[in-house]
Amino acid sequence: AQTVTQSQPEMSVQEAETVTLSCTYDTSESDYYLFWYKQPPSRQMILVIRQEAYKQQNATENRFSVNFQKAAKSFSLKISDSQLGDAAMYFCAYRMTDNTDKLIFGTGTRLQVFP
Amino acid sequence: DAMVIQNPRYQVTQFGKPVTLSCSQTLNHNVMYWYQQKSSQAPKLLFHYYDKDFNNEADTPDNFQSRRPNTSFCFLDIRSPGLGDAAMYLCATSRRLEETQYFGPGTRLLVL
Numbered sequence: 001a002q003t004v005t006q007s008q009p010e011m012s013v014q015e016a017e018t019v020t021l022s023c024t025y026d027t028s029e030s031d032y033y034l035f036w037y038k039q040p041p042s043r044q045m046i047l048v049i050r051q052e053a054y055k056q057q058n059a060t061e062n063r064f065s066v067n068f069q070k071a072a073k074s075f076s077l078k079i080s081d082s083q084l085g086d087a088a089m090y091f092c093a094y095r096m097t098d099n100t101d102k103l104i105f106g107t108g109t110r111l112q113v114f115p
Numbered sequence: 116d117a118m119v120i121q122n123p124r125y126q127v128t129q130f131g132k133p134v135t136l137s138c139s140q141t142l143n144h145n146v147m148y149w150y151q152q153k154s155s156q157a158p159k160l161l162f163h164y165y166d167k168d169f170n171n172e173a174d175t176p177d178n179f180q181s182r183r184p185n186t187s188f189c190f191l192d193i194r195s196p197g198l199g200d201a202a203m204y205l206c207a208t209s210r211r212l213e214e215t216q217y218f219g220p221g222t223r224l225l226v227l
């Protein structure tokens with residue numbers, strides 16, 4: 001069975017600095033998708049970034065980028081120039097490319113941003 | 116804007132009193148999901164619909180039921196809420212075989 005592990009329950013960063021959130025996963029599949037979702041306190045979960053496993057190039061969305069290491073089954077999220085609005089719970093998630101339509105979430109990392 | 120809407124945002128019910136949570140979407144997505152999220156935990160999938168085909172997770176309690184009368188609406192019924200059912204309930208949607216799920220704001224359920 002696929003599993004997703006986020007080993008950092010909490011992280012903190014100073015405004016304008018860079019922080020990296022870790023995620024590892026376990027799968028025997030070769031084709032799949034990986035996601036980072038952000039859930040601010042009492043607010044909606046939104047997609048931050050996604051990565052297709054067949055793509056070697058790391059995904060980037062503005063200040064957010066990933067370091068995807070397929071062989072190591074690692075999928076870390078880097079947030080550059082951190083802003084106060086980045087404070088949230090961040091969930092790493094895995095989705096197979098079969099017909100299950102299901103996401104498997106990690107346990108989340110709570111990010112605090114200090115001014 | 117196209118979106119996923121959940122009502123109510125907060126729901127208080129009594130132990131054992133049935134409660135219904137609703138989700139609607141304007142994205143015209145054919146897959147709808149219900150997740151349970153307890154404090155500081157990851158969302159846990161309860162069930163999902165592909166169109167009208169219902170897919171229940173093996174460990175979802177019988178106490179939880181769902182209805183999807185049409186593409187836009189989906190309901191979560193909790194027949195006899197227990198204290199352990201207090202949680203945030205998230206609805207999400209996606210297109211079949213497309214990767215990204217779009218989440219609603221959630222309904223926070225309190226059981227007294």
